[in-house]
Amino acid sequence: MNEFMRAALDEAKKGLREGGIPIGSVLVVDGVIVGRGHNRRVQQGSTIKHAEMDCLESAGRLRAATYRKSTLYSTLSPCDMCSGAVLLYGIPKVVIGENMNFKGPEEYVRDRGVDVTVLNDQECIELMSDFIEKNPGLWNEDIGQ
């Protein structure tokens, strides 16, 4: 597994150990991780801190030119909110661990010019499917269902 998806998966597992939803994300600029995050719905009672949002906040206030050369890695296909954050900041590339357990608006994001790659990595798939099986209510809450 790519080192950056590995780092995103490490974030997801950290979230799971905290009792949270196991989704992780990192933001990479010039080959360096500048932001890391994981879903904090349970831990902070936050409805906006999906992994990608937590990651983008942790990266701090970056220049537009920096976002324009960044790549966002996420263990799970970004939802409408997180995809919107990618579009807001003009992040040109998104690498997704898997979209078997959930698929966000990938086609719309591609249509808006973003390079979207889906790995469908087995470890990412199993981490999420195990969690969803055990916590269907929490999972549905996280995706607004």
Place this chain on the structure above:
Amino acid sequence: MNEFMRAALDEAKKGLREGGIPIGSVLVVDGVIVGRGHNRRVQQGSTIKHAEMDCLESAGRLRAATYRKSTLYSTLSPCDMCSGAVLLYGIPKVVIGENMNFKGPEEYVRDRGVDVTVLNDQECIELMSDFIEKNPGLWNEDIGQ
């Protein structure tokens, strides 16, 4: 002015007094304000706390059925990220103070089934245009430019 847009505008002015970007938002359910927020880029160094996001977080973890009967008020047209949050949670109605200073993906949001109303209220327009004129760099940062 509608009492809920007035409350959103009060949030925007609160943000301005704090030295922040004057955009405010409230979430209304059954005629009651259940969440309030304003942009906190400056105050918290947050890149994800646009007014609508701050408002949604302040409302806490709501049931899907509650979001489905809510209305989000914002003094300014929601950007891609905040529009995505509306879609994630299935908020059926958005009332926008103005879209003269910035226009988010309103048509896309309408195409996804959301009832979007734009007031183009003069007080909302002037608050934002005055701020942008005085703080162009900060404003551009907030919209990823």
